[in-house]
Amino acid sequence: MLAPGAVYADEEGFGRKEFELGKRRGHICWFGVFGQGQLMATETTETQDVPDGQDIPSTGLRGFSMLVVVIAVFPIALGIGFTLQTATPPPGKLDAAEQPAPAVPNQIQQHLPLKPGPDRSKGDELLREGRHEAALHLYRSLGSADSLRVAADLSLRMGFCQEGLGQWDEALATYRSVTDSHRPVLAACATLGQARIWMRLNDFNAAEPLLRSLLLRSGDGLPTGMSDEVALLYSIVAAEQTLPANSPLTAGLSPVNNLIEWSQAEILKWADATPDQPATVDEIQLRVSAPHKPAAEADFADNQVPGATLLGTPFQITARQQSINQIVTRLADECDFRLEWSDEAVEQLASSRVLDVTVGDLPLCLMLSSLCQEVRATWTLQMHTRTLLITTTNSESDALQIHKSATMSLASTVAMFPEHRLAAPAIFARAQLAAADSRLVDAAETYSSLIGKSVSPLGIRAAFNAALAYHRAGDLVGTCRMLEVIVHGAPGSDLHTRSMILYGRALMDRGEFREAAFQLKRAANSRQTPDDQARAAVFLAMALLLDGRPLDAGEALFSHRLQFQDRSVRNAAALMTSLARWRTATTAGKARETAFLYRSIVAVDGDAEWLGPTGQLLLGQAMHEADLDDRMLELYSSVLEHGACELVEMQMKLALADYRRAHDQIEEAKVIWLEIYAVDRPESVTAGMRLAQLALDELNLALCLELCHALQDRDHVPKTELLKLAGRAYDLGGYPVLAAQCYAGKWPLP
DSSP states (O other): OOOTTOOOOBTTBOOOOOOOOSSEEEEEEEEEETTTTEEEEEEEEEEEEOOTTOOOOOOHHHHHHHHHHHHHHHHHHHHHHHHHHHOOOOGGGSOGGGOOOOOOTTOOOOOOOOOOOHHHHHHHHHHHTTOHHHHHHHHHHHSOSSGGGSOHHHHHHHHHHHHHTTOHHHHHHHHHHHTTOSSHHHHHHHHHHHHHHHHHTTOHHHHHHHHHHHHTTTTSSOOTTHHHHHHHHHHHHHHHHTSOTTOTTTTTOOOSTTTOOOOHHHHHHHHTOOOOOOOOOTTOSEEEEOSSOOOSSGGGOTTSOTTHHHHTSEEEEEEEEEOHHHHHHHHHHHTTOEEEEOHHHHHHHHTOOOEEEEEEEEEHHHHHHHHHHTTTEEEEEETTTTEEEEEESOSHHHHHHHHHHHHHHHHHHHHHSTTSTTHHHHHHHHHHHHHHTTOHHHHHHHHHTTOOSSOOHHHHHHHHHHHHHHHHHTOHHHHHHHHHHHHTTOTTSTTHHHHHHHHHHHHHHTTOHHHHHHHHHHHHTOOSOHHHHHHHHHHHHHHHHHTTOHHHHHHHHHHTGGGOOSHHHHHHHHHHHHHHHHHHSOTTTHHHHHHHHHHHHHHHTTOOGGGHHHHHHHHHHHHHHTTOHHHHHHHHHHHHHHOOOHHHHHHHHHHHHHHHHHTTOHHHHHHHHHHHHTSOSHHHHHHHHHHHHHHHHTTOHHHHHHHHHHHTTSTTOOHHHHHHHHHHHHHHTTOHHHHHHHHTTOOOOO
16 A cells, blocks of 8 residues: 555646655655556655754755656656566566466366355255255355356255255256366265256156266265165166056056155265275276175075075176276176177177276176166076176067066165165165066065054055055955055045045945945045046945945035046046936936936946946946947956956856846856855855746756755845745745745745
């Protein structure tokens, strides 16, 4: 700064300002720097004391000498000024603190270091508490206005907040900006963050290469715990990739994408971690090791998965600039396998790149799957020849082998990390694979193992999936047991309405129509989603029709008529309404109602699968009422071929037997009635009555009376009708007294 009393000059000219130097006398040296338009004054070191109260003498000689000094010094000072503006000392002569920053043309420093302060700690605390919006606001206040110049660790935290808020596109963009960080830990966290988002969006094909890149370098300085999480996530993603897209066995099952539990505390810990420097292995190009030497033939027993024990053995790989062929060959040599590559796989290997692989203590099958995926290939272990075959993934059989290897990798990884917080989602994925393989009971039991004492989001979805698997397997008791976990224990769940609908359908299949109607009425009035409400109303009408209450069914459909927006649901509601009206109509009005019933049958026919076997049973009954028995026969035969619950199966078989009897196919009808009569169900009484009537028509009176006496102690038997049938048999047999007793409503004495 200039000293008080300095002389200033502006751009218009040199202005002068006189000032006092106190009680000192000295000489003032003037020099100008015209390049900047400034005029400065400095005080010389020589001073002269002046007594107090005495002014400095101003003589002509002293003024003349001052003028001479100024004229002599001015040109020299002017040159020095210009020199200072145009030249600087060489860099070697500057102090370390004065060294200029190297100028890099056309390059932006994207991530500037930012020391964590109190505000950063406050943001981390908010992030751990799940207050993502407040944390994001704090982090943004610490960053630069230019997003490219925000510190990498701060950008990573912003990505965490955006991910927690569901801002998927913004979070992906933020994570991508951190992946080029010079700190490998931050880049790994950003890559893992992108994979998490793709998994949340159920896009496992996009998540797989990201996780694979982390898995193959999991032993190269990743923070403690991250490598375990990457292994579990990759095994889940690889398994989910093999699930069929439109399989009826997996339709309706809750996916695994929203069930993965993320720990904000661990994510922040990884972001701030200082990774251990990996050992220098430049002199070791390829190294493969296992904790122990695998067994010879014990791993290839016929009663287990080929090489299951060996393929689940953890291995370690350290490779620098090695090809896939070299790494897999080294693994095969370590396991005493004979390695074979298909011709297509050899062609793909020729164009593959070399890799740096550092993997520590991961199952052999998981490493084989990830390495083969680098060249779009799959592996098969032939049991008896101990041959590891690598083929391309072009045919359907290759896809099946990928499914098997992914299942094995998932099981091995879960067995290696049974206490990890991601072990439960991995078990959930295993259950999905079992359901896709038509192992519905195994899938249901695997789902059931995830249900604990306290209701959690994963437990709710596991219970719902288990109920679906049990229902498709025909286990109605297991279905109701699983659904009760949600219906009674999680009323606020987004699956509550769907669970009540499925619960009501299961109760209908069990013949408990009153309880089914109660649950379906709750679902229809739940006010959660209009689509579920509409479907619940249709199923409610079905339960009331099966319970013999057509008036109540019509009223329920009328009260929910505004919710039938979907075409298939609206057609099904019209069918149930027409059937209810037909059953409540008088004899004179049935002809008019039959026309409406026929039109509703035509509208819903071909689009009734979502109604299930019970709905198709009612559809067939409507066809019978509209004199469409041939179409009923076709419908019931198709349903029975694919399987149905016992109640629906018995009802449909009775209808088919009546159809055979009406078309003089007596023997076919008799076979069906005998089959139903042997089952301890209410439908067996109807079948017994049909057999007794057939025996009476054939004048086989002894068989008719035997059946009548056997049916008299059964539940739900129509005693009046049965006594009339026995009386006719006694009457035709020549026993009028016994026949009279039967007609009077009393069984004759034996």
